[in-house]
Amino acid sequence: MEVYTPITSEDDALKRSVFFISDGTAITAEVLGHAVLSQFPIAVTSYTLPFVTNKARAEEIRDQINAIYQHTQIRPLVFYSIISNEVKNIITQSDGFCQDIVQTLVAPLQQEIGLEPKPELHRTHGLSKKNLGQYDARIAAIDYALAHDDGVSLRNLDQAQVIILGVSRCGKTPTSLYLAMQFGIQAANYPFTADDMDNLRLPAALKSFQNKLFGLTISPERLAAIREERRENSRYASLRQCRVEIAEVEALFRKNQINYLNTTNYSVEEISTKIIDIMGLKRRMF
Amino acid sequence: MEVYTPITSEDDALKRSVFFISDGTAITAEVLGHAVLSQFPIAVTSYTLPFVTNKARAEEIRDQINAIYQHTQIRPLVFYSIISNEVKNIITQSDGFCQDIVQTLVAPLQQEIGLEPKPELHRTHGLSKKNLGQYDARIAAIDYALAHDDGVSLRNLDQAQVIILGVSRCGKTPTSLYLAMQFGIQAANYPFTADDMDNLRLPAALKSFQNKLFGLTISPERLAAIREERRENSRYASLRQCRVEIAEVEALFRKNQINYLNTTNYSVEEISTKIIDIMGLKRRMF
Numbered sequence: 001m002e003v004y005t006p007i008t009s010e011d012d013a014l015k016r017s018v019f020f021i022s023d024g025t026a027i028t029a030e031v032l033g034h035a036v037l038s039q040f041p042i043a044v045t046s047y048t049l050p051f052v053t054n055k056a057r058a059e060e061i062r063d064q065i066n067a068i069y070q071h072t073q074i075r076p077l078v079f080y081s082i083i084s085n086e087v088k089n090i091i092t093q094s095d096g097f098c099q100d101i102v103q104t105l106v107a108p109l110q111q112e113i114g115l116e117p118k119p120e121l122h123r124t125h126g127l128s129k130k131n132l133g134q135y136d137a138r139i140a141a142i143d144y145a146l147a148h149d150d151g152v153s154l155r156n157l158d159q160a161q162v163i164i165l166g167v168s169r170c171g172k173t174p175t176s177l178y179l180a181m182q183f184g185i186q187a188a189n190y191p192f193t194a195d196d197m198d199n200l201r202l203p204a205a206l207k208s209f210q211n212k213l214f215g216l217t218i219s220p221e222r223l224a225a226i227r228e229e230r231r232e233n234s235r236y237a238s239l240r241q242c243r244v245e246i247a248e249v250e251a252l253f254r255k256n257q258i259n260y261l262n263t264t265n266y267s268v269e270e271i272s273t274k275i276i277d278i279m280g281l282k283r284r285m286f
Numbered sequence: 287m288e289v290y291t292p293i294t295s296e297d298d299a300l301k302r303s304v305f306f307i308s309d310g311t312a313i314t315a316e317v318l319g320h321a322v323l324s325q326f327p328i329a330v331t332s333y334t335l336p337f338v339t340n341k342a343r344a345e346e347i348r349d350q351i352n353a354i355y356q357h358t359q360i361r362p363l364v365f366y367s368i369i370s371n372e373v374k375n376i377i378t379q380s381d382g383f384c385q386d387i388v389q390t391l392v393a394p395l396q397q398e399i400g401l402e403p404k405p406e407l408h409r410t411h412g413l414s415k416k417n418l419g420q421y422d423a424r425i426a427a428i429d430y431a432l433a434h435d436d437g438v439s440l441r442n443l444d445q446a447q448v449i450i451l452g453v454s455r456c457g458k459t460p461t462s463l464y465l466a467m468q469f470g471i472q473a474a475n476y477p478f479t480a481d482d483m484d485n486l487r488l489p490a491a492l493k494s495f496q497n498k499l500f501g502l503t504i505s506p507e508r509l510a511a512i513r514e515e516r517r518e519n520s521r522y523a524s525l526r527q528c529r530v531e532i533a534e535v536e537a538l539f540r541k542n543q544i545n546y547l548n549t550t551n552y553s554v555e556e557i558s559t560k561i562i563d564i565m566g567l568k569r570r571m572f
Contacts, residue, residue: 016399025556025559027555030569035367036392039403040403040404051563081321102321104390105318105319105322109326109385117325125553125556126553146432173428177467229422270411277336285317285320286553
């Protein structure tokens with residue numbers, strides 16, 4: 001069971017147990033619950049319980065919630081998403097403070113749309129005959145990212161929706177994989193290495209794809225720290241070398257009018273969605 | 287701009303424009319909004335607008351929402367998450383039907399916890415000094431998955447939290463990458479190939495990690511269809527070959543008491559969270 005503190009709580013007098021409960025993966029409950037909780041200066045012990053689809057499992061969890069309440073006299077916080085009323089009711093009748101993460105938004109929408117919701121349709125992060133083709137396209141995008149990672153293949157670049165350029169360890173690979181995994185976008189990436197720096201030019205193979213190119217850059221200090229983890233005390237990880245590479249690559253981006261982004265303070269989600277935004281790519285949903 | 291129908295609507299008389307608006311990546315707004323919308327039999331044209339952090343951008347979007355309303359006389363649905371009141375108010379004063387995806391859950395929680403929320407703390411999918419170490423661990427997990435994909439390296443398996451086994455194209459690689467990307471879990475994977483089938487045994491290098499092994503299986507029909515996409519009319523993709531491989535591998539899993547999962551009807555999110563559940567792994571949040 002995971003213990004985390006959404007913020008480093010100066011005042012951790014306030015401690016809460018939190019349950020993320022779902023009849024599916026619980027990913028949405030976890031992500032949204034985390035966003036909500038991070039607004040409060042409380043220390044949290046969290047329990048994620050996916051695939052809660054039957055009464056027996058729900059009763060176990062209810063007992064766990066109630067036991068914590070009995071012991072601490074503080075109500076556990078419960079974020080849940082469960083379709084079956086029978087299973088859901090067992091959870092909501094616990095001593096926890098329960099919030100239905102999806103239905104809270106469905107009820108007002110029902111008024112606006114003027115139609116009854118059909119909760120049985122809801123299966124986020126699931127696979128069905130309806131989305132199988134789309135799902136296969138997503139897996140194909142992951143295959144593509146792997147086959148075109150780090151410049152290993154410059155074939156089939158016409159199939160890339162974006163080609164990410166940058167020095168070693170600036171975030172190319174995680175970004176390409178995230179674009180594929182989350183959005184089904186076919187992303188290739190190409191590295192510039194130390195050997196390229198003397199006379200840095202855009203490889204001929206990439207020139208014809210000018211409108212697909214996107215550059216990543218990073219602060220030399222952060223790059224040096226990341227590289228140091230990989231190869232301690234190497235020239236590769238030296239701040240001097242990182243400075244040279246970043247300066248050269250940024251100059252290349254500017255000279256060739258390639259859009260680029262400094263990744264130093266951004267997560268892979270932020271880098272990916274910024275690329276989508278800047279390049280005008282399509283965000284698919286899975 | 288993306289057009290999608292959350293369900294294949296028999297009755298698509300009801301069409302709605304939907305906006306997912308955020309001052310961050312808009313991933314949470316999109317995922318949750320999609321879950322909510324999928325409960326209604328409506329046809330949706332969706333616009334995802336991330337990084338809405340200033341008034342000018344908000345005003346553009348408000349005008350876009352209003353223009354659609356003027357044109358159709360149907361209110362666009364708006365799912366948003368914006369911290370700045372100034373920016374938020376521009377959106378909520380539009381002609382859209384606006385729902386704050388995070389604050390809707392924050393308000394009741396505020397009562398229960400008895401503390402003021404601090405929305406400025408909220409930055410889902412972001413990077414900060416506080417979570418940088420954790421973020422680096424996540425990137426390290428992605429590196430690990432890539433370095434231990436498809437049995438390319440059997441070194442450092444002691445560092446794996448799980449070792450995924452299965453035949454070619456049963457879902458090992460996407461699952462390993464998803465475990466790393468979403469949960470920071472170090473996952474290796476190892477393939478059984480056609481050549482292994484005559485005398486299928488657990489490789490010696492894996493035997494010592496018995497408690498980390500997890501098997502994937504899949505229906506021979508689905509496997510054949512996936513392989514057919516890769517190598518048309520090959521022995522590799524033949525139903526007969528797929529049947530043999532699956533039968534052999536499932537027998538191996540049973541003989542060696544390795545937990546395994548049939549992936550046929552599961553998405554990578556479901557496979558990953560089921561593995562976490564069954565193996566008792568820790569879900570980290572990013």
